[in-house]
Amino acid sequence: DQLASASALMMTVMQFGAIVGPVTAGILIPVVGLQSLYLLTAVALLATLYAVYRLPPQPTSGERRSAGLRSVIDGFAYLATRRILLASFLVDVIAMVFGMPRALFPQIATESFGDPASGGSALGLLFAAMSVGAVLGGVFSGWIPRVRRQGLAVLVCVALWGLAMVAFGLVVGAASPDGSAWWLWLALLALAFGGAVDMVSAAFRQAILLDSATDEMRGRLQGVFIVVVAGGPRLGDVAHGVAAASVGTAVAAAGGGVLVVIGVVVAAVAFPAFLRYTVRSAVERGTRG
Helix, strand or coil, X not given: XXXXXXXXXXXXXXXXXHHHHHHHHHHHHHHHCHHHHHHHHHHHHHHHHHHHHCCCCCCCCCCCCXXXXXXXXXXXXXXXXXXXXXXXXXXXXXXXXXXXXXXXXXXXXXXXXXXXXXXXXXXXXXXXXXXXXXXXXXXXXXXXXXXXXXXHHHHHHHHHHHHHHHHXXXXXXXXXXXCCCHHHHHHHXXXXXXXXXXXXXHXXXXXXXXXXXXXXXXXXXXXXXXXXXXXXXXXHHHHHHHHHHHHCHHHHHHHHHHHHHHHHHHHXXXXXXXXXXXXXXXXXXXXXX
């Protein structure tokens, strides 16, 4: 029953690091130098290695298999047979590919918010806004355990993400380099809201994965999850860059948000089981299969 809350905590910590890490680095680079800072980072990571070493064994049920390409193929083959998990990954891909206009931030910062071509404060704020929203979403995520229809919650959150990107695109289209600073703050608000609902969506999707996958396949699906999280935004960068070259940054960002909402509706129709997915109680999990 606490899987979604644990996932929200993990996402919050990650996003907090995404804010504090770059800010700290920006402060320390002129003080200790870039080379010394990289060395300090490498040494600090030894603490992570020690923490992993201290973890107790994590036994799993089922047959032990050696790692390799076959394991990766097995993970994707298993995913194809579990429609609820497949839908969870699909809606995330839709959100990241069509609704992540991050590659446009440098151009938007210059053309819409008056930053110099070499970068400025608006650019930094645009990149930080989603992480700020995600942290705030995590801090105020105490209501998450009370949500039982987690599939519906994911679809709603992804749709809200799409609407947030529509709002961002509209603000970008209305802003001008010599205009009011309020346009920038409205854009940041839209991105922060998107980051907050994305964090909630990720928490529910992670909880669904952990609860639905069998013990022997859970690790493989975690690997697929990482591939989607890491690769989806890169595809989104390419898609938005190509679209912006043809129709401009505002239309590319807003249009991508519209496609996200349409994609969510299509996914809900194509995967009704995911729409109806409800987290099981502790008694139900104790008596399964």
